[in-house]
Amino acid sequence: MPATPILKKQAPAASSACKRVVFNTSQTIHSIILKFRESGDSSHFSSLFNDLSTSGSKSELLLWLSQMTECVPLLDRQADKIVLQFLKIPWYKSKELAAAAKSFVITLVTAHNYYTYSVLKQLFTSLIPDVNEDDESLLVKAGLLTEEKEVCQQLILTSIVAIHNHVPMCRDTLLVLARKCMPYFRRHVHQHAVYTFNLLQLANQLPRLRMALLEIVITNMVTIDVHIPRSELATLDEDDDDDSSEEEDVFDMEVDEPKEKEGKVASESSCAMNHKDGNTLDVLMAIMLQYVHDVCHGFNEPRKPTVLSENSADVKSTPQIRDSKQLCQAGSVSLSGNDNSLTVGCECGGREHDLAALKLLFTDLKEVFSSIILRTFASCHVQFLVFYLLALRPGLATIFLEFLRVKQFENPNCSRDVRQNAMAYIGSLLARGKFIPFSHVHSCLEEMMRATNYEDFLLHSPFYYACQTVFYVFTFRYREYTKDSKRLALARSLNLERLVMSQLNPLRICAPPVVSNFAAVTRRFQLAYCYTIMENNKRFGIPAASVDEHRCAGNTTLNMLFPFDPYLLQRSKIYIEDHYREFDGLPEDVVKSQETTMDTDAQDIIVTPKSFDFSYGSSPGYRKWQGGFLPSDHLVEGVFPL
Template identity: 25%
Template sequence: DPSTPVIEEPMTPVTATYDLEATTLTSKIKADSKLEREKLSSMQKMMVSFLQGALQDKREGNEERYNDLISQLTMKPYLPGAPSPSKLNMWIKLLSQIVTQLDRSCNTLVEAVLSVDWTIQESAFVDQYIGFIGNLVSAHTYYVRPVFEHLVQHLTFRHRLPEDAIVTRSMIYQRVHNALRYVLSLIPTSATKLLNILGETFPHKRFNVAEQATYVNNLLETIDYAPILRKQVLGLIIEKIILIDVEIQIELEDLEDEVEIDAFDLNFNADYDEEEEEDSDADSDDEDDGEDAVAQDSDSDEELDSDGETETRTATHIKTLVKKLDAMLHLVFRYLKEFHSNPNTAPEERQQLFFFLLDLFDRTVLRTFKSRYTQFLIFYFCSLDTITYPDAFLGHLFNNTFETSKPTVTRIASAAYISSYVARAKYIGRTSLRSSIYILTSWCEQYIDANEVSVTGPDVNKHPVFYAVVQAIMYIFCFRWRELVDDGFDDILNDDTMDVEDPVRRMSGVDGDILTGGIGGSFGAQVAGQKWCLGLQAVQRIVTSNLNPLKVCAPAVVRQFSKVAHQSNFLYVYPILERNKSVFYSTNDSSAHVRIESFFPFDPYQLKSSKHFVDSIYREWIADDDDEEDSDDEDEDDEDDEDVSAGMMAMSISPSPNQRMIGSLLAQRP
């Protein structure tokens, strides 16, 4: 009957059986879970009783159970009897509940808790631990420093992770940052304490590249949640960078081109071999000194072998240092780029960072003549806002150079920075280039007006800044003479601030011993009859003055300037160079034959990992075909000078061994 409902039989009896088994399994799990909870509850009660008893006993002078608790917390996890992670977690939870009792008398117990390796535990454990330190510092602010000390130690490179570790190094570091962020949110005034500890914990420069790079990377991350420390943290990092930079230059000059440098891959989760400390070679040498002395008649071959081994050790040492420097600079470059390009960064924050870098440059970089790469940080940062920063940086350097109250060494260094910066920075436009030339030549003319009457010959001791400025003019001209050719639209003429008696003056040629015209040269014919931008007309008077800068300035720069000036139909100064061969300093002058040596801070950047930050904004030296020709007829006074073109391609920022003038000025530095 269709109206009669049909009750269908189950397709199979398996479903009913399965449901019964599932129900039974669920009941068993619930029972086991209840048993586990009861067990944990019982253990918790016992631990609470133990903890309260231990603290009470301590107050009464009996520290046995108190010390037992400390022993449990500090026991290595692989030792027999070590507490399980769940038990450690329980101890921390219970201590959080009585944190107000953990006063100074319990500092050893607090230290024990802080020493727990919490960063590798389960997430629940980590949350419990961070909650504990938050409660601790809120109840007792005097624990802020020890808390920071232990947390910051975890920001250093961790060489070993447990075989069964469930976290990576990056996860460990992130957990520590979360803890630091939480403490700072509870006690904002503790930022100063954190900064001090960050400085105290910075790895020594002898530590390996993984140590240095990891710590720098973590320091830069602290700025994200402690922006009030941005300037101080960057200053700390840059000061450490310059220490390594300077040490490299002190030991390296002759080996720089012979040492192949590897890049650090910046993988902070990788395992790195623990490199021996750099002074291990020195220790070995000391041990050797304590052994029997080598006989006087030692084989000369053995001596040569010893020299070779020493050179190999030195090269290895340099290679390690450069790798550290490269990694650290890479991280700072990256930070500056990300900070400046971040849309959430306010314009005033960018400007504040620029002026901080400028101040740091003055305090640490400018007067450190052995620095080779650190100065590229401000070189790079200026490229991030080419409308504002380059001119501000140049203005600062001009002020340093011309301010007579500044130390002479600062003025000379500033002139060197002007020349190297204007010559090398691609983002320095034609207007700034021509303005720089005008400012430099105008100052030289004023200096000559004030001093030439009393001058009978070159004197580097009396006029070092003048010679440094003239050298800057020549260096810039060699690199960028093509942009100094007047195209009829001189940018400077539109600047109302320029004090020019005749604003339409142009220089097309000069008289006397300084000859112009279409005299050969690979590019001379191309510019024959060209006019030059405002300011260059003063160069004739400068180079022919009684101060005779062509005798004093670095021979490599003088020779290259002579060549370029001649081939571009600007000036012909070879007669002056020829006459200078017979110009001698007074024999009573202890500084006889002293010259202004080459010092150009922005020489080619060679660090592999960080080089790409600089490549696109850096102007390389473009050698002319004639640079290959023999130049024996030019200045031959200094036989040790390298080829002119090579010198321009890579002027050494480090003063050469015979750089007596700069050395003497450094010795006088306050």
């Protein structure tokens, strides 16, 4: 009696062992394919592949890949369901499986190129890692992978490159899938960082597709950028400063060692911004800015910036080595010129630049800028990729500014918005770029002043764009124009009075804060007298009924963004800040004069609110301005954003 139940209990084990042996034979795989080709019934292998996906051991998976590779000649269109379901098995969990999967997919696509789309889709999907949303360490170390996962990612990329080389007609399919598989912009920052870095590596291995892949990456970044109101980032930044100052006041204890340890922990946790989308864009900007720096310096492979896992102070002190000699750090600068006219550029001074690679990257970025960034109105940070490239090689700024003026602004075939944005980029770049010398600023202003007869397009709007740019740039860099009599003569040669007295009345149409500051500076140095016209504009500025859908006869003012407003992303800021010019404020005597005017004519002046924000890029400019002159407290602080 006891022998019977023992045999019955052992029988299933023997049966399963026997099934496992049959499961791994090439004859079984061969027969499965032939059976499906004849009957079209997928039930006999669906459960088998599901078991492989969930509980298949590494040895079993490797054997299946090997045998499927041998059976590739049988995997024609009649066996497409087997192939499609087999590709869904997660093959890229280890480097051994990833290498075997690479051999299989390349053999499959070479023999049957109609599987190219399915194979590429699976490969691009595998470039996006799975994440645990509760793991906060991924916010700080976004984009960093283990060594084994890095190897798997590299095998996936080499598979994509091999498929592209074996099936040249798949180029469009590859780009479509690269764009389609991009993570949704609200997805986890780690997924965005890993996928973006992989696309940059792919662009390096397929140089003919680099511009298209950069367009995919930058389009995703622009999508994130336009969904982040600048006011939210500024508010969070102010809140963080307030909280940190309060904590320092309350917990400032005279204990040195614990304070140092706590400081390190705080610096590591503060790498991630509190704003979710802002943190994602910050990480992507750091990756892209590091990529721009590396390509310009001849690196063949993109590197992940150390700023992703370290605080900014540590990053600047971390040397970067290439070929046993020190390379200039990303974001660092060198000074050139004499004491009276200093400009900043790349720390190596261009000696370490790969000019051929730099020229190609500039061409690609310029095209992407023209097709995407220039046509996006609310972008606040992505355009700093071009800003940083020009900072590394200041000589390119001349070419870029000429491209904006001739090819975009003065081209009547461009839309009104594109021409407006082109002039905004010209003005903001001239004002903010430390790498642009005064001589070039003056020549650009001279060129704009000579071009008095711009194409009449929707009520002379290009003329007003040019006028506002002149007012803005001159006010921003007036100290260089007024430092001595020779420079002051250059300012007079611009003949700013001609713009002020124009019958088109730009002082009425241009943004009031720009006009107010320009009037104060030009009056102080007797270059132009604007206040009489401003007062007349104020008296006749009574709102009236709309004449047509494009024109308002009363209080029309020009909306115009200034794209290089202060950079608010915390981690990637280290690449920009040393190349970025802050506004020095108005002259002290102008401030005192304004204070006297405010005291004597308070009833005639409309005072702006205390929360006045001179941020140009967020609104399309000046959303908090209420009209009239600026209050004295804001004039003291400086009317441009710091």
